Amino acid sequence: PYLCNFQVMKIKTKFQDEGINKRTIALEDQKKILLEGKEIEEINYEGTELEKKVINKGTNALIIREFMEESIKDANGVLPGKTIFFCTTKAHARRMQQIFDSLYPEYKGELAKVIVSEDPRVYGKGGLLYQFVNNDMPRIALSVDMLDTGIDIRELVNLVFAKPVYSYTKFWQMIGRGTRLLEPTKMKPWCSDKDSFLILDCWDNFEYFKLNPRGKENKGQIPLPVRLFGVRLEKIETAIELSETELSLKEISKLKTQIDTLPQNSIVILDAKHDLQWLEDDNFWNQLTSDKIEFLSSVVKPLFRTVSDTDFKAMRFEKDIVEVSLAKLLEETEKFDSLKESIIEEISELPLSVNIIAKEKELIRKSQTNHYWSVITENDFDELIKKIAPLMKYRESVVPLTPAKYNLKDIVSEKEFVEFGPQHEALSVAKYRELVEQKINELVLSNPLLQKLKEGQNISATEIEQLAEELHNEHPHITIDLLRRVYNHRKAKFVQFIKHILGIEILESFPETVSKAFNNFIAEHSYLSSRQLQFMDLLRNYIIDKGELQKRNLIESPFTLIHPQGIRGVFSPAEIEEILVLTKKLMAA
Known part of the structure; x- marks a missing residue:
């Protein structure tokens, strides 16, 4: 209800x-x-x-x-x-x-x-x-x-x-x-x-009112400031374990700056004032022991749920950068690559037409290349936070490629017909398909070859040729080329069409074959970003519409609407190779 x-x-x-x-x-x-x-x-x-x-x-x-x-x-x-x-x-x-x-x-x-x-x-x-x-x-x-x-x-x-x-x-x-x-x-x-x-x-x-509603579920929503503090603390702990002293000191300094942003007049912070006094002791920061890190994690980190007077878009980007830098520190290659792609996507959505963003044009373009990320350093991470994070409030999400909606009067300028038979008769595709199915179902009663197929028996190559000739001579003069056209399947054989019409086996249309292949590909690559999924959706529609695809098409319009470099700006070389294998297989189907 x-x-x-x-x-x-x-x-x-x-x-x-x-x-x-x-x-x-x-x-x-x-x-x-x-x-x-x-x-x-x-x-x-x-x-x-x-x-x-x-x-x-x-x-x-x-x-x-x-x-x-x-x-x-x-x-x-x-x-x-x-x-x-x-x-x-x-x-x-x-x-x-x-x-x-x-x-x-x-x-x-x-x-x-x-x-x-x-x-x-x-x-x-x-x-x-x-x-x-x-x-x-x-x-x-x-x-x-x-x-x-x-x-x-x-x-x-x-x-x-x-x-x-x-x-x-x-x-x-x-x-x-x-x-x-x-x-x-x-x-x-x-x-x-x-x-x-x-x-x-x-x-x-x-x-x-004697009602027993569903109780509140704990979904574990973690505030963004809490997440940023947590991932930075984890990076500090990792740097200490790896004896990266310079890095740990630098991140501790950033953590202390973060703590200074806590709203001191908030009731939550006032309640925790006694606990927070320990942080004011310089000795606390001289050597972060496991007990101190546990204190920061269990007592201080939750207090960041009170931070609201901040630029959350900049903070989200900073959190992403700290996460990817931690993945690099831990040598978690797969996680690093996944986070990197997500960050590149965020950066690519900054509109260079805005003057303040155009000033960082060189860094924006450089940070979208694979070479930049293959040699990235801690100083580079800091530069991204300093120069790019404040620009995230101008970020433009990718506009979904959905059709614009109007209500305008239109007229038919073209209607698809098929010509058939010696008199070159013309019918719409739908009408011709209807005649074909009607004729074949009528002939089942008198044609022994169609009866064998209907009963699930196979027929020989010679019998197939004989059946094809008989159907060609009957109105509406059925041929393999016409069947491929009206059923939108470029590669199916004559007997497959007949079995499909008789209801013995389902013959997928070309659009159905393409859609199934793309759905399987996406399911096998569940990590794809929203931009990559959008590209795949556009590619699917392009193949269905055009019925063909050349490699060069992938760096031309309409794919450049998603990224100026087309597929190269959205996928890694390895992923591009996988996509080419997929499209090549479909073109051969």
């Missing part, structure tokens, strides 16, 4: 479960209450009275922190995807916004916004609702009733039930906000993929 599946994670705090009273309030907090001149015995609320008779900032803060940890994130794995918080009241929504702003000041008040119908700033182009739907920020809409129903935001990946719901109909209408699938032609950078959405239920709503 849903367009998109959902998973549910139940979040319930101690105060929600057991209420707020002397038994549940921590001793430290009890002391603060006494100092304020209040009596502990007077504080006695049920969990269901939260946000009604009693307001506890700590409960809301805990819900928000759990959400920030568990929510479905964007492609970079740092910020939550588009989210609706269903709040109890407008005051509740505003308190939640204040908590978001105080816990995560690094987002400068842009992460979460209150969107309620009474606020005139919500409406119109450029209003808060428009921003939520069409802009990167805000990511979180704190709503009271307004967004419960009727709103269509396909990129919604998180719904937070921060209030109890008692209407079954309304409950499913609220869930319906997240069920819409993405439109492939209208993808937005903050949501490039959506196979399910997450519901965080903070008030046992599913239990109230």
Whole structure:
């Protein structure tokens, strides 16, 4: 019944479960209450009275922190995807916004916004609702009733039930906000993929309606800054093991610079402040022992999930470069080659028409050659990070070679006919094929040779010639050349066509043979990049359309649309040789 599946994670705090009273309030907090001149015995609320008779900032803060940890994130794995918080009241929504702003000041008040119908700033182009739907920020809409129903935001990946719901109909209408699938032609950078959405239920709503939804699956989405820190740390550890002292010191310096980018006013970093003090000791970095590396990996690395104020496209490229340099250090040739091809593809998508990119034209072109990568050094890796990474924000993805769509009146300028028989009669290909099949199926009743074939017996070469002559003399004057043309198969023999018409064996058309061969090739080369797959798709269509292929065609249009050097710019020499073997076999088929 849903367009998109959902998973549910139940979040319930101690105060929600057991209420707020002397038994549940921590001793430290009890002391603060006494100092304020209040009596502990007077504080006695049920969990269901939260946000009604009693307001506890700590409960809301805990819900928000759990959400920030568990929510479905964007492609970079740092910020939550588009989210609706269903709040109890407008005051509740505003308190939640204040908590978001105080816990995560690094987002400068842009992460979460209150969107309620009474606020005139919500409406119109450029209003808060428009921003939520069409802009990167805000990511979180704190709503009271307004967004419960009727709103269509396909990129919604998180719904937070921060209030109890008692209407079954309304409950499913609220869930319906997240069920819409993405439109492939209208993808937005903050949501490039959506196979399910997450519901965080903070008030046992599913239990109230006696529903047992699928629980949240841990998909292990690792934020990009965490991945970069992790691969650099692995490179340092490898350099130390290989006694590459100069390299390890250089990468340690980069790691320290990375640590300096942690947002110091983030609640996550403030909580870890005591642990991070160890890093301020110079002795920590003098000799990185296995214990220190374990500390960096288990304690420091996860903190990088808080890094959001950065150029993620540049960071992604840097991560790729560190990965390929690590593969080279470990002499993992296959992995190095695979990563290299991916990086070359990224670089090839930089538009040289942009002035700032044109300044690095020489490095861009040089870094796409096999020679460059065969002699690459650590200094070259550093140069790529320094000069090319900042340009990645201008990168243009390859435009899919899909047909443009119009609705224009057209007329027939050419229609394919076949001529047959001594009178040179003409029929469309489809009509002639229909006549052939009708005639052969009629003759089965009276022709002994066709009967033998129908019964699964073989006939001799002489009998085949005899059958061919008989069919040629019968209207519509069937010949091997005409059969090859109308069945789109250039190499099949006469008896194969007859068996195909009689339903004894399936005869693949040339396009089917080509498509099957290409599908097998791609399955055997599962590592092919998106650009290489696009090239193979274009090559398949070219062969089907033209019925022939010369080696020189592969460095001419339309293949130069994918890369200026055609096949040479997309595949390695060894891969090109494999492709030529494939195409040669098809041309002979």
